[in-house]
Amino acid sequence: MTTTPPTHETDDELDSALVTARRQLERAAAHIDVDPGVIERLKHPTKVQQVSVPLERDDGSVEVYTGYRAQHDDVRGPYKGGLRYHPEVTAEECTGLSMWMTWKCAVMDLPFGGGKGGVAVDPKSLSSDETERLTRRFAEELRDVVGPTKDVPAPDMGTDAQTMAWFMDAYSMQQGETVPGIVTGKPPVIGGSYGREEAPGRSTAIVTREAVDYNGRDLSDTTVAVQGFGSVGANAARLLEDWGATIVAVSDVNGAIYDPDGLSTHDVPTHEEEPEAVLEQDAPETITNEDVLELDVDVLIPAAVGNVITADNADAIAADIVVEGANGPTTFAADSILAERDVQVIPDILANAGGVTVSYFEWLQDINRRQWSLERVNAELEEHMLEAWNDVRSEVEAKDLTWRDAAYVVALSRIAEAKATRGLWP
Numbered sequence: 001m002t003t004t005p006p007t008h009e010t011d012d013e014l015d016s017a018l019v020t021a022r023r024q025l026e027r028a029a030a031h032i033d034v035d036p037g038v039i040e041r042l043k044h045p046t047k048v049q050q051v052s053v054p055l056e057r058d059d060g061s062v063e064v065y066t067g068y069r070a071q072h073d074d075v076r077g078p079y080k081g082g083l084r085y086h087p088e089v090t091a092e093e094c095t096g097l098s099m100w101m102t103w104k105c106a107v108m109d110l111p112f113g114g115g116k117g118g119v120a121v122d123p124k125s126l127s128s129d130e131t132e133r134l135t136r137r138f139a140e141e142l143r144d145v146v147g148p149t150k151d152v153p154a155p156d157m158g159t160d161a162q163t164m165a166w167f168m169d170a171y172s173m174q175q176g177e178t179v180p181g182i183v184t185g186k187p188p189v190i191g192g193s194y195g196r197e198e199a200p201g202r203s204t205a206i207v208t209r210e211a212v213d214y215n216g217r218d219l220s221d222t223t224v225a226v227q228g229f230g231s232v233g234a235n236a237a238r239l240l241e242d243w244g245a246t247i248v249a250v251s252d253v254n255g256a257i258y259d260p261d262g263l264s265t266h267d268v269p270t271h272e273e274e275p276e277a278v279l280e281q282d283a284p285e286t287i288t289n290e291d292v293l294e295l296d297v298d299v300l301i302p303a304a305v306g307n308v309i310t311a312d313n314a315d316a317i318a319a320d321i322v323v324e325g326a327n328g329p330t331t332f333a334a335d336s337i338l339a340e341r342d343v344q345v346i347p348d349i350l351a352n353a354g355g356v357t358v359s360y361f362e363w364l365q366d367i368n369r370r371q372w373s374l375e376r377v378n379a380e381l382e383e384h385m386l387e388a389w390n391d392v393r394s395e396v397e398a399k400d401l402t403w404r405d406a407a408y409v410v411a412l413s414r415i416a417e418a419k420a421t422r423g424l425w426p
């Protein structure tokens, strides 16, 4: 049923997030009547800030790390997106990820644009004190580019609520007043939202449920494999298990545990509870991260790193539905192969958008000095996800598009209309 033009490039050298984001943009633009000048503009970020982040290690030695903040587009509102601590963070990666944030916020119809940043560091190599010093210094270096109505960071891979608390404290000290709205994903005790930590996993679970239902099936008859057992993967796996699905495999960086009869995912420690502990759990079998992707399951959820489904393994993906919990897990070439094979890929910009959606709720709570209950957050998230799902589904059905192209069409229409209305373009 999908009509994406086949493009069978190989992934010999995997594209960066930026190259993939630009190619996806060009492909989707062919399905919508948008000023080509707007598309050209959207291929480029507004600004990419690079900073040096010196850190005094616990042993007294000094290391200098490189940090970035990419700001892609803010026509619909302040730049919004996470901060990642990972050795492979680069300006180019942050820029691609910031483009995806622009589309993600627009698909969800949130009043935000797209940003993303991070530090090129292995967070597992730092003590908690070192991570705090690094974060405070990074916040200091970014002081001129971020702000509660300018650019609002949040957690991503390798960062968490505590990282956001340190960032908020450092920024507040610079400003001479407490500024909760400078970041989202903070602990609730300092203005964070209940449900934010779980939200990208919850939205991944919600769209999985909707995709299964769309295919005329029921979660109780559905097998699922999840790559990555962090904030996104663990919460998605646990919710889907609670809702009746059989989770046959979960993995961390070292590999996966597999039980064809279903795992008890609440008994497996998450990345936050105990990193690299998945393989230590009781299970009939352990398999590799590559094997997880090729398991014969109904739904595959890649929820760890980018570029894991490539031209090399796309033909071996046995799942009927791939739900992208991670950002950018499918290369451009693999996407075309999956589309030709009628594997439905529910894109990252819809699937994991619960994170930024609850960040928006948090931002509203901070501005209004209110705190919503967990029940309210989850109810509003469910409502927003269903609205976005239905908007995207309408484009899939009306134009016979893949789910990714349809999500781009929804996002681009809103962004282009905002640009035309504000008169910023041409």
Ligand SMILES: NC(=O)C1=CN([C@@H]2O[C@H](COP(=O)(O)OP(=O)(O)OC[C@H]3O[C@@H](n4cnc5c(N)ncnc54)[C@H](OP(=O)(O)O)[C@@H]3O)[C@@H](O)[C@H]2O)C=CC1
Binding pocket: 082, 155, 156, 157, 158, 159, 200, 227, 228, 229, 230, 231, 232, 233, 251, 252, 253, 254, 270, 271, 272, 274, 275, 276, 277, 289, 303, 304, 305, 306, 325, 326, 327, 328, 352, 353, 355, 356
């Ligand atoms: N956190 C958020 O709010 C959001 C995150 N995302 C995206 O979701 C993805 C995961 O983020 P998040 O859950 O926050 O990250 P976390 O740091 O919480 O967890 C990452 C998980 O992936 C595992 N992992 C790391 N590298 C690999 C690898 N090469 N192969 C397999 N597993 C690996 C880690 O294992 P180990 O425990 O062994 O280190 C860990 O279980 C990223 O793409 C991120 O951009 C998207 C939306 C929101």
Ligand SMILES: O=C(O)CCC(=O)C(=O)O
Binding pocket: 080, 081, 082, 083, 104, 152, 153, 154, 155, 156, 184, 185, 327, 352, 353, 355, 356, 357, 359
């Ligand atoms: O909550 C946010 O602001 C952004 C989360 C994020 O970085 C993402 O969705 O990829």
